[in-house]
Amino acid sequence: MVFRRRSPPNLARRITNLFLPPGGWRRALTYLRHRASRIPDAPHRIARGLACGILASFTPLFGLHFFLAAALALLIRGNVIAALIGTAAGNPLTFPFIAILSLDLGHLILGTRAEAVPITQIMTAFGQAGDEIFRNVRAMFSADITNWSRLERFFHYVFLPYLVGGLGPGLAAATAGYWISLPALKGYRKLRAARREARACKQAEAAAGEGTEE
Known part of the structure; x- marks a missing residue:
């Protein structure tokens, strides 16, 4: 293919890129900001969309954030x-902070702090839960026996606290994202319109000048 890399990045490089994009996080965030500001839609609709994406990222539905954000x-x-x-x-970079805040708040609300899973084992718990779900779904179409009881502890002491605890911070972050992005998008649109108008005026003046010389 024409646009394929000559030397595809190895696994270690791909993992590194997850935590440190090739151009740095500042460049990555700037790129996302430009992409959002250039979406052909009303600023308030774009700001709502951004808020939905922020809220979805505070949920424990890893792997489904895109679908949840789109649905919202x-x-x-x-x-x-x-x-x-x-x-x-x-x-x-942000998931560890989101997870700690959501789980601590969720356990506090639900009163399950005594049974809390250590924060260092959270991602392992999610991985094991995903594996159990896959095994049970596969068992539905084979002779194996389904066993959902293993997921009970995960649901009550990891998933549910994360979901409950992440709702408040997620709504706060989404609201902040909306009110910050809305005026920024409107200002960017006005700036682009002013630049287009100035460019059109220059082109008109240049065309008028050429006509006068003739």
Whole structure:
């Protein structure tokens, strides 16, 4: 293929890129900001979409954040593309903080702190739960016996606290994202319009000058 890398990155490089993009996080965030500002839609719809993506990133539905963000955007008439961009609020740098905050708050609300899974084992718990779900789904179509009881502890002491505890911070972050992005998008649109108008005026003046010389 024409645009394929000559030397594809190895596994170690791909993992490193998750935590440190090739151009740095500042460049990555700037790129996302430009992408969001250039979406052909009303600023308030784009801001709603971004808020939906931010809220989705505070949920424990890892692997489904895109789908949840898109569904929320459709529900409140936000921009779906902006919602997908907004999920970048949850990334390898922010997920540890989101997880700790959500789980601590969730255990506090539900009164399950005594049975809390150590924070260092959270990702392992999610991985094991995903493996158990896969095994049970496969068992439905084979002679194996399904056993959902192993997921009970995960649901009550990891998933549910994360979901309950992440709702408040997620709504706060989404609201903040909306009110920050809305005026920024409007200002960017006005700036682009002013630049286009200035460019059109210069072209008109140049054309008028050429006509006068003739």
